[in-house]
Amino acid sequence: MGVIDQLIHHADLPNDLVCRLSRLIARPAQEFSAPAFGSPAEVPALREICRLLLELCTERPVVICVDDLQFVDASSLQVLLYLQHRMRSRRLLLILSEWEHPRVAQPLFRAEVTRQPHLRIQLRLMTEERILSSLAGITDAAATVRLARRFHQLSGGNPILVNALVEDLQLAIEHEGAPGPGPGTGKRFSQAVLTCLHRWEPQMFDVACGLAALGERTSLPRLSRLLDLDAAQIGHSVEVLTRAGLIRADHVCAPEVAAVILAGMSAEQRSALHVRAAGVLYDAGEDATEVAAHLLAAARADGDWAPRVLSVAAERALGRGDSTTALSCLGLALDAADDARQHRMVLRQLFKLTLQTNPTAALSFLSTLSKALSGGRLGDRDVVSLVRLLVSRGDTDSAVAVMEDAMAIGMVLGQEARLELELTFRRWYGVACPPFLASDGLRAWCAKPTGTGAPGPDTGQTLARVWAAGGDEESAETAEEILRQSRLGVRPLETMSTAILALAHGGRYDRALFWCDELIDRFSDRGATACLAELLAVRADVCLRGGDPEAAIELAQNAVTLLREESWGLFVGHPLSVLIEANLELGRLREAADAAARPIPETLLETAVGVRYAHALGRLAMARGRITEALDYFHACRHRLDVWNVQIGVLVPLPASIAEALLARGDKTCAREVLQDWLEQPACRDGRTAGTALRLLAATAAQDERVPLLLRAVDRLRAADAPAELRRAERELQRAYDDAGLRLEPRLEPAEDTRPPRPGQVPAQAGVGAVGDLEELSEAELRVARLAAMGRSNRDISRELWITVSTVEQHLTRVYRKLRISGRAKLSNLFGPMAVCGPQQVAE
Numbered sequence: 001m002g003v004i005d006q007l008i009h010h011a012d013l014p015n016d017l018v019c020r021l022s023r024l025i026a027r028p029a030q031e032f033s034a035p036a037f038g039s040p041a042e043v044p045a046l047r048e049i050c051r052l053l054l055e056l057c058t059e060r061p062v063v064i065c066v067d068d069l070q071f072v073d074a075s076s077l078q079v080l081l082y083l084q085h086r087m088r089s090r091r092l093l094l095i096l097s098e099w100e101h102p103r104v105a106q107p108l109f110r111a112e113v114t115r116q117p118h119l120r121i122q123l124r125l126m127t128e129e130r131i132l133s134s135l136a137g138i139t140d141a142a143a144t145v146r147l148a149r150r151f152h153q154l155s156g157g158n159p160i161l162v163n164a165l166v167e168d169l170q171l172a173i174e175h176e177g178a179p180g181p182g183p184g185t186g187k188r189f190s191q192a193v194l195t196c197l198h199r200w201e202p203q204m205f206d207v208a209c210g211l212a213a214l215g216e217r218t219s220l221p222r223l224s225r226l227l228d229l230d231a232a233q234i235g236h237s238v239e240v241l242t243r244a245g246l247i248r249a250d251h252v253c254a255p256e257v258a259a260v261i262l263a264g265m266s267a268e269q270r271s272a273l274h275v276r277a278a279g280v281l282y283d284a285g286e287d288a289t290e291v292a293a294h295l296l297a298a299a300r301a302d303g304d305w306a307p308r309v310l311s312v313a314a315e316r317a318l319g320r321g322d323s324t325t326a327l328s329c330l331g332l333a334l335d336a337a338d339d340a341r342q343h344r345m346v347l348r349q350l351f352k353l354t355l356q357t358n359p360t361a362a363l364s365f366l367s368t369l370s371k372a373l374s375g376g377r378l379g380d381r382d383v384v385s386l387v388r389l390l391v392s393r394g395d396t397d398s399a400v401a402v403m404e405d406a407m408a409i410g411m412v413l414g415q416e417a418r419l420e421l422e423l424t425f426r427r428w429y430g431v432a433c434p435p436f437l438a439s440d441g442l443r444a445w446c447a448k449p450t451g452t453g454a455p456g457p458d459t460g461q462t463l464a465r466v467w468a469a470g471g472d473e474e475s476a477e478t479a480e481e482i483l484r485q486s487r488l489g490v491r492p493l494e495t496m497s498t499a500i501l502a503l504a505h506g507g508r509y510d511r512a513l514f515w516c517d518e519l520i521d522r523f524s525d526r527g528a529t530a531c532l533a534e535l536l537a538v539r540a541d542v543c544l545r546g547g548d549p550e551a552a553i554e555l556a557q558n559a560v561t562l563l564r565e566e567s568w569g570l571f572v573g574h575p576l577s578v579l580i581e582a583n584l585e586l587g588r589l590r591e592a593a594d595a596a597a598r599p600i601p602e603t604l605l606e607t608a609v610g611v612r613y614a615h616a617l618g619r620l621a622m623a624r625g626r627i628t629e630a631l632d633y634f635h636a637c638r639h640r641l642d643v644w645n646v647q648i649g650v651l652v653p654l655p656a657s658i659a660e661a662l663l664a665r666g667d668k669t670c671a672r673e674v675l676q677d678w679l680e681q682p683a684c685r686d687g688r689t690a691g692t693a694l695r696l697l698a699a700t701a702a703q704d705e706r707v708p709l710l711l712r713a714v715d716r717l718r719a720a721d722a723p724a725e726l727r728r729a730e731r732e733l734q735r736a737y738d739d740a741g742l743r744l745e746p747r748l749e750p751a752e753d754t755r756p757p758r759p760g761q762v763p764a765q766a767g768v769g770a771v772g773d774l775e776e777l778s779e780a781e782l783r784v785a786r787l788a789a790m791g792r793s794n795r796d797i798s799r800e801l802w803i804t805v806s807t808v809e810q811h812l813t814r815v816y817r818k819l820r821i822s823g824r825a826k827l828s829n830l831f832g833p834m835a836v837c838g839p840q841q842v843a844e
Contacts, residue, residue, distance in 0.1 A: 001025045003066060003076035004049065017052060024049050046075070050082045057090040068199060069098035069109075077109045084116050099200065099240065125157030125245050134166060138173065147183065154184045154254050156245020164192035184256030193260045196244060203229070207237040209265060211247055212258035213277045213294070217286060218251045226273075226280050274298035278306075288312040292329050301336035307346055310336070314349065323357045323527030344377050351382075355389060356493075356528035360567045362389055366398070373405050380406075380417040388424045388492060393569045394603030396436040407445050420492050421446055422460040427494045428570065430467065430608035430646035432460055463502045468647035470686025471506015479503045483515045493531050497538050505650055507687070507721050509546040510813050516542060530571075533562040537575035540582070543794075547723030549582035550795035551805055553591075556582065560598070570601055573609040580616040584623055585724060592620050608644075611637045612652050619657060627665050634658045649683025656689075659696050672700035687720030695729045698736070706736040727791060776818045784811040789827035 008021045027045050056062055066072060066080065084094055096113070114120075126134075132148035139147065147169065155161035168186025183189075197205045210223045220238070224231040238251055247253040253261070262270055278294035282305060292313030295301045301310065310333035317326040330350035337343040347368060354362040369386055372378050378386075383406045390399035413421065422432045425446075429435070433443045462478045479499035486496050496519060504512040516539040523531040540555035556575040565572070576595055583592035596617055604610040618633030634657050641648065649655070655678035662671035675697040684690040694713035698706045710733040717726040777785060787797045794808045801808075821827070 001049075001073065001075045001079075003072045004079050007064065007066075013056070017056065021049060021052055024052075043078070046078055046082065050079055050086075053079075053083060054086060054090055054092070057092045061091040061093070063093045063095065065095040065097075067097050069096050081109065081112055084113060084118075088117075099244070123159070126152075126155075126159055126162055127157065128152040131155075131157070131162055134162065135169075138166070138169060150183045154189070154256055156248070158196070158245035160192050160196055161189065161245065164188040184254065184260075189256075190260045190263070193246070193257055194264045196246065197261070197264075200240065203233065204237050204240065205261075205264075207234055208241060208246065208253075208261050209269075209273060210234075210277075211238070211241070211251060211253055212261040213273050214280075215258065216252050217281055217284075217290060220251075222280050222284060223251075226276055271298040271300065275300060275302055279303065282309065289316050295332060296325070296328055299332070301332050304338065307333040307337045307342050311346060311349060314353070318353070318526045321525045321527045323353065323529070326353055326527075327357065340377065344372060347372065348378075348382055352385065353528075355385065356523070356526070356531045358563075358567055359389060359392065359530050359569060363393065366390075370402065370405065373402065374409070376409055380411055380413045381420065383411065384413070384417045384421045384424070385492065387421065388494060391424060391428055392494075392571060394601050394606075396434075396603075400436060400438075400442065403442055403445065407442065413445070418446070419459055420495055423463070423495045423498050424492070426460060426464050427498050428607045428609060429644065430464075430611075430641070430648050431644060432464075435644060463498055466502040466505050467651045468649060469682035470650050470689065471502060471508070475502055476506050476508055476511075479506075479508075480511070486519070493534055497534060500538050501541060504542040504545050505686075509542060509721065510816050512542045513539070513546075513809060514813065529562060530567065533559045533568075534571055534574070536562065537571070537578065540575060540578045544578055544582050544585070546721075548794045549585040549724070550793050552578055552582040553586075554805075565599060570604050570607055570609060572598075572600060573604045573607070573613040576600065577609070577613045577616045580613075580620055584616075584619055589620070589623055592623070596620055608646060608648060608651075611640055611648070615652050615654060615657060618661075622657070622661050622664065627661050630661045631658065634661065647682065649678075649681060650686045650689055653683070653689055653692060655681075656692050656696055659700075663696070663699055668700040672697065675700065687716045688722040688725060691715075691717035691720060691722060691729060692725050695725070695732060698732065703736075703739060707733070707740060710736055723791065777815060781811045781815050781818075784808055785815045785827055788812060788815075 005022075005025050008018055008025075024045055053062070064080070064083070066076075072080075080094065080096070083092060087094065128148055131151050132144060135144045135148055135151075138144070151162055151165045155165060165183055165186070165188075167188040169183070171186070171188070197208050206227055206229070207223070210227045211218055214222060214226065220231050220234055223229075223234050223238075227234065238247070241247045242249060242251075246257065262273075265273065274294040274297040278291050278298065279302075281294065282291045282303075288309045291309050295306060295310060301307070310329040314326040314329035314333070317323070317329060327350070330346060330353060333346045334343065334350055337346050347365065351362060351365045351369065354365070366386070369378065369382070373383060373386075383402060386402050387399045390396070390402065425432055425434050433446060437443050437446060459478055459482070462475050465472075466475050479502040482491060482495060482499040485491055486499075496515075500512050500515050500519075503509075503515070516535060520532060520535050520539065523535060536555050536559035540552040540559065543549075543555060544552035556578040559575040560568075560572070560579070576598055579595035580592045583589070583595065600613070605614060614633050614637050618630045618637070621627075621633060622630035634654055637652065638654050638658075640646075641652075641654070655674050659671040659674045659678075662668075662674065675693050678684060679690065679693050679697070684693055691713045694709050694716065698709035698713065701709055710729055713729045714726065714733055717729055783801060784797055787800065788794075792800070794805050794812075797803075797808045798805045815827075819827075
């Protein structure tokens, strides 16, 4: 009599009637027993309850409403049926509701009720138009149409869910003044979904959870296996949920609804469900990505197949640029790997990926990898990867310990591993065997080439010559070969960066930019944040050397902000050096000082990258007029390079800076000695370096010597495609002509360099820029080329033509290719008066 008891205690009835009915209901249960749905007249207690309720109808109209009829107890149903039989002459209305279910609930009661006069009303799901009308006046017309469509998708037209969505909307507007983050995320909606599910038998919620977990991969056989329920039972539940609007006809619920359902489970239940779902999908041959998603949601992986699936899913996530998911997959796979070989493979894969995304986090694998190395479970390139990480963090002691452990177990470096190690050392220290390799045995182990393969054993020395003496055809081809092989994924980042910078310092700016862009696109797609940050710094360096400091600043700033400070390690010295140098190029002392104020690792200054950074600080001090401070920086840099026996004069032109500081102090004699000595060094085989030295040497010379020196400087810098230095030399040449009373006339041939060509030097081609060649350019390319020939930076060109900097770079790349020239400096020859060439004395 539970339902009747609720009715009488929640209705506005006379107290004496409530008391009498309560006494009747409180009688022992056996007094209400009767044959199923027989006449209440056979049961005195039931007959008396019905009589009292019917008497009430003589005083007033009585409406009895009972919801969820399928859950009503048998005794209460007897009373309702008795009342229905006698309601024709009474002012009594019975309203009974139940969920429609394929299996009829209370079949005998239904049969008895439907034999009597009745009206059956089937509540239908709300249409989008009805939902639209319920939203009228809440938001503007456009938002109302959009929300009505979205509400219908989420609720399936279920009035309970629609009303909950409307309430959430009204609350959001009331508190936030706007509709909120999105329908389906409010508390009212979440409560309504769970209330609907829990109003039925427990199986209904279990089936809903299974549907939410499997999502679009749902089928009745899979759901049956997942929940360990009979397929027919599941089919009935699915039909009820579909009619209620909670799931679509294809057995899939909206993601917001699925999230609410799964959130309604306990954490343990939800984890177990996802593990079972992963097993069901794996056995069904579903994609590894789908299976792994359930293992990640469960935060555990059961089954010997799980590590393999997670590894495959990690690779596919990387292909989509989702490095976060890839790392999560590999981390879970490592925990689940139950044999040594599988554990080692996953560990290597995870370490490699972590290096590309967050090198600092990769340090957490040091202990595990060291144990694997001691057990002989790492290869030579694994060891090199670990050494690369430690060196880039400035932890040379640990790097030495790893190499000594590798030597102790008899490991021999193959040619590829040795080359990677050599280029890493050259990148950070400028030499193949840096100072921290104290023992002869360790030096021999690092340097000893074994095995076969390409590139050849002289690759490291070939690229190193670029920093000492400039680039040539051999270094350019070596760099190109390394970068072509990087498409196979067999080159570490330090190697690729070194190759790109070798191209740039050899004057191949177009090729350096091409490879930068290709690698940036590749690592952007893979979500390799650390690699991307370093490549942005490399591209900034290329732009700076190519005469575009504006682009260099933007790229270097992006690189610095892409990673947290603790994630950079020694790499931070590269973009910071570029930032300081580029801002000084534009005369922005404050911005250069801001870059110099950023924190750096203490060990940075012990590296070649740190020498360049210290050199940039010296240039900043000199720009501020602090000549003594600048010279202190420069001499400290030279001392380090002398002690290490490192030649990187092309990368860090210390003599030029020292001479410039001496000139600023008025010491022309010392400056001249420094420059004359420098011109005899290998670094001045590089046209840019030699041109800079000649320009500065002219400042120390007598007036009659200045013009010839500056003419040679202009020619060397133009041939080297060094626009920034070229502009300086041209300005000084103009002043020298003015001082000498000479007039500058345009001509097409550079002044002859009377010095004998160095071995292997190829004479510059004359007459490359014929008018016929210009006709090959499109109108857009011609506009960009003309402005570049006038000395405009890529940033200036982009602003003037209202195009992006990237488009400018692409146009210039095509211009260089069509005109068969190496860079923008040679464009001046093609546009006549813009070239600054030989002297013509003016008669006074």
